[in-house]
Amino acid sequence: MVPLGGGGGLMRADSLTATIDGLDETLAAVDAFDLALEAGLLRPRPDRAEGLTGLAHAVAGTPLAARVAEAAGKAVAGAATEDHFLALAAARAALLGSAHDALTARVEEATGRPRGEESAPAHGERQAANLHTAARSWLCDLARRGWRGIDHDVVAGAARIVSAMLADPALRRPATLLDGFAAELAASCPGASLARVPARRWADLWTRAMLLTLPGASGTPTAETATGRLLPLGVDLQEHATAVQAQVHAVFEPADGSAPRLVRASVSAPKPDTVVGAGLWQLLRPHMSLLTALGEGRSMDLADMPLAGGDLIWSDEHARPGEPADPFATARVALATAADPATAPLDRHPARIAVPVFLEGYTVRKDDGALTFTVAGHPLAVDADRVPAAGPLTPQAIAGSAACIGLLRWDAGAYRVQPLAVETIVRKKAVAVHAGAWAGGTADKAGVRAEKAATDALAALRERAGRLLRK
Amino acid sequence: MSDWERSSTARVTAPARPRKLAKVPFVELADGRLQGVVSSGSDIGRVYVSSVAAGSYTFACSTNNNRPCGGARGAFCNHIRALIGEAVLQYGAERVARCLKAETEAAAPDGEPTAQSITAVMSAARPPQGDTAAAAPVFSRFLRHLAYLELAPSTEPLPEMQWFPSAGAAA
Numbered sequence: 001m002v003p004l005g006g007g008g009g010l011m012r013a014d015s016l017t018a019t020i021d022g023l024d025e026t027l028a029a030v031d032a033f034d035l036a037l038e039a040g041l042l043r044p045r046p047d048r049a050e051g052l053t054g055l056a057h058a059v060a061g062t063p064l065a066a067r068v069a070e071a072a073g074k075a076v077a078g079a080a081t082e083d084h085f086l087a088l089a090a091a092r093a094a095l096l097g098s099a100h101d102a103l104t105a106r107v108e109e110a111t112g113r114p115r116g117e118e119s120a121p122a123h124g125e126r127q128a129a130n131l132h133t134a135a136r137s138w139l140c141d142l143a144r145r146g147w148r149g150i151d152h153d154v155v156a157g158a159a160r161i162v163s164a165m166l167a168d169p170a171l172r173r174p175a176t177l178l179d180g181f182a183a184e185l186a187a188s189c190p191g192a193s194l195a196r197v198p199a200r201r202w203a204d205l206w207t208r209a210m211l212l213t214l215p216g217a218s219g220t221p222t223a224e225t226a227t228g229r230l231l232p233l234g235v236d237l238q239e240h241a242t243a244v245q246a247q248v249h250a251v252f253e254p255a256d257g258s259a260p261r262l263v264r265a266s267v268s269a270p271k272p273d274t275v276v277g278a279g280l281w282q283l284l285r286p287h288m289s290l291l292t293a294l295g296e297g298r299s300m301d302l303a304d305m306p307l308a309g310g311d312l313i314w315s316d317e318h319a320r321p322g323e324p325a326d327p328f329a330t331a332r333v334a335l336a337t338a339a340d341p342a343t344a345p346l347d348r349h350p351a352r353i354a355v356p357v358f359l360e361g362y363t364v365r366k367d368d369g370a371l372t373f374t375v376a377g378h379p380l381a382v383d384a385d386r387v388p389a390a391g392p393l394t395p396q397a398i399a400g401s402a403a404c405i406g407l408l409r410w411d412a413g414a415y416r417v418q419p420l421a422v423e424t425i426v427r428k429k430a431v432a433v434h435a436g437a438w439a440g441g442t443a444d445k446a447g448v449r450a451e452k453a454a455t456d457a458l459a460a461l462r463e464r465a466g467r468l469l470r471k
Numbered sequence: 472m473s474d475w476e477r478s479s480t481a482r483v484t485a486p487a488r489p490r491k492l493a494k495v496p497f498v499e500l501a502d503g504r505l506q507g508v509v510s511s512g513s514d515i516g517r518v519y520v521s522s523v524a525a526g527s528y529t530f531a532c533s534t535n536n537n538r539p540c541g542g543a544r545g546a547f548c549n550h551i552r553a554l555i556g557e558a559v560l561q562y563g564a565e566r567v568a569r570c571l572k573a574e575t576e577a578a579a580p581d582g583e584p585t586a587q588s589i590t591a592v593m594s595a596a597r598p599p600q601g602d603t604a605a606a607a608p609v610f611s612r613f614l615r616h617l618a619y620l621e622l623a624p625s626t627e628p629l630p631e632m633q634w635f636p637s638a639g640a641a642a
């Protein structure tokens with residue numbers, strides 16, 4: 001196979017449509033366990049025995065085998081304790097970890113890019129044993145009741161734990177996860193009257209929260225430092241009711257002439273649920289100058305910026321604005337040779353796959369509002385829903401595009417691409433539209449209106465906070 | 472299992488829609504009620520905690536210092552009317568009507584529910600006035616909500632946010 005189009009960072013789509021040996025069986029074991037968790041493990045569940053023992057069978061021959069077999073037996077009997085739930089969570093995470101590895105190997109074939117080295121494991125995380133214990137006990141309660149058995153009382157148990165965790169910046173990861181998860185469960189109560197349950201999703205969040213409460217789980221890898229040129233490709237925005245994170249994907253060219261690599265720079269903030277749209281950029285903007293550089297189409301020069309695995313730990317002191325840099329030029333020229341970072345062990349999960357790719361020469365199909373790119377005869381679903389509201393990139397612009405910088409992802413059984421930017425041809429000239437165009441502010445008419453509304457909303461909340469919080 | 476059930480990023484709740492916050496800074500559909508906080512029009516330091524219960528439409532309104540609202544005697548006060556209006560802006564009329572169990576079809580057979588029709592249906596049921604026991608917890612939830620603004624942003628990555636994609640097109 002030759003890479004499509006012969007140039008730049010183009011992608012080989014055929015690797016993404018071929019079947020992966022063992023993937024269906026692995027996911028079937030996950031699904032069966034997820035259905036058991038939906039029903040709850042408080043009482044003996046002979047009807048769900050298969051889902052529980054199936055999980056144990058799927059990890060037979062791994063170091064987890066004995067513990068998971070015991071845990072599955074106890075869970076079938078309705079007698080599982082916290083340690084048993086932890087063993088089941090570990091088994092589920094291991095299965096999805098292996099799915100992640102197989103899916104990522106295909107992505108590497110498709111992009112043809114080198115893989116970076118693994119960074120040293122995490123160390124030295126501060127303990128918060130009491131809060132971790134409280135969180136785990138809440139999660140075990142959920143597992144016993146099952147998603148069908150949740151009510152307002154059990155879900156409300158998370159509020160106190162989340163408040164205490166949010167007060168400690170070292171616990172931001174579990175706090176943010178539990179907060180988003182609990183809000184979703186609260187909005188779905190009572191579980192008994194739900195028409196359908198997002199079984200994979202809630203089991204994912206439950207599993208991840210269980211593992212994050214283990215000592216050392218949420219430590220960041222040992223950091224090196226980065227000095228050189230940073231060429232942004234685009235920004236991915238993530239949000240739940242009370243948190244937002246922007247992740248800029250970029251090519252980093254080390255000043256020492258060593259090989260270029262793909263990196264991410266993240267900035268996140270807790271938020272009231274009424275801060276949305278342009279308000280999200282306003283919260284994040286003051287804390288990462290890279291968002292402004294991205295909006296202006298500039299590179300940045302880094303000096304001794306901490307870098308942990310593929311994640312820059314951003315600090316404005318270590319960065320200054322550089323030369324103009326067009327993300328499409330970066331995607332065409334620099335992306336193909338940049339190494340993808342290795343994934344941290346706990347992050348091995350299909351939902352965590354977000355690999356920058358460049359697509360060109362595709363055709364666009366639209367069925368029932370869903371977009372599909374056909375790349376060299378292979379269909380690739382377009383995840384236009386993930387594009388942030390406060391920005392100029394619309395489904396219409398994506399539908400009319402001729403080139404696309406995106407994040408390759410995998411969910412619900414298929415690869416898909418999340419557009420970060422597209423090029424459309426207007427009167428024979430290429431015009432770029434970026435999802436993150438408003439990240440640093442905007443002069444766009446609709447953008448200015450959204451910014452003004454968001455400024456007023458934030459000001460109103462800050463005024464109320466100033467008057468009422470410190471009484 | 473459907474694709475939705477087998478999706479790690481299945482959408483479960485719709486994000487709040489943008490609205491002006493000066494008059495009604497806090498609204499929530501929780502504990503079987505529509506409840507929230509309404510700023511006083513005359514005293515900048517005073518807020519009203521207002522609520523309407525689902526199904527019975529039992530209503531309550533009092534200040535954050537637990538003084539009863541003069542307007543909420545026997546019928547919805549202006550604070551409760553404002554609360555319903557802003558809840559409709561934030562969550563959409565359909566969701567508010569569903570949560571409150573307000574059957575607006577009878578009032579407007581082919582129309583979508585509106586803040587007006589929801590308010591009208593509930594008022595017509597001559598709802599009882601409830602006690603203000605819920606006011607203190609709602610007010611403290613509002614303070615907790617405001618306190619999110621005081622928490623420092625961070626540039627350490629949060630890998631878990633991959634499960635919470637931006638709700639873009641839905642907003």
Ligand SMILES: [Zn+2]
Nearest residue numbers: 532540548550
């Ligand atoms: Zn009132």
